[in-house]
Amino acid sequence: MGKQNSKLKPEVLADLKEHTEFNEHELQEWYKGFLKDCPTGHLSVEEFKKIYSNFFPYGDASKFAEHVFRTFDANNDTTIDFREFICALSVTSRGKLEDKLKWAFSMYDLDGNGYISRSEMLEIVSAIYKMVGSVMKMPDDESTPEKRTDKIFRQMDVNADGKLSLDEFIQGAKSDPSIVRLLQCDPSGGAQFT
Secondary structure, eight states: OHHHHTSOOHHHHHHHHHHSSOOHHHHHHHHHHHHHHOTTSEEEHHHHHHHHHTTOTTSOOHHHHHHHHHHHOTTOSSEEEHHHHHHHHHHHHHSOHHHHHHHHHHHHOTTOSSEEEHHHHHHHHHHHHHHHTTSSOOOGGGSSHHHHHHHHHHHHOTTOSSEEEHHHHHHHHHHOHHHHHHHHTOTTOOOOOO
16 A cells, blocks of 8 residues: 555646656655655644754744745645645746746745735744854844845835835846845855745
8 A cells, every 4th residue: 555655646747747847757756755754645834844944953944934834835724735845846946037036925925915015024034044043144234134124125125115016026136146145045145046
């Protein structure tokens, strides 16, 4: 029985090949690993936070992990199934920049109203700062979550209405790679968004 369950059904595999950037072999391997870590086929927020914290041992990743979890949980049923997991992973690891930015926008837009408010940005940026802990040295104008949020808004909020639209978010990130760096908390200046 266990062996039967460790392979994706042909129709599920076909659907995932169409909707992700993974090939058949990769999907089967990810599925095996997912079932190994989540024998029920569903990942809870607590399990997700535990896994996420392994990647950030020097900080507190729990709040940021909750935001990532919420964005992975496409159907809002408080668990992540394999389809939700692999679709989100496909966007974040292999998607085009614009798709990654749309995904990130949905994470930052906490209330789902189509805009990122200053308080929503501050919530996520604060969670990132907690997660990276004292490991990263920030420039003076980014030394606190508030300063970083102000800097992002100065650069992105083109119409100065105190909120970021999806278009402002995408255009701001595309026109200035340092904004992507600000969003992902990378002081080195790399522009890859994952």
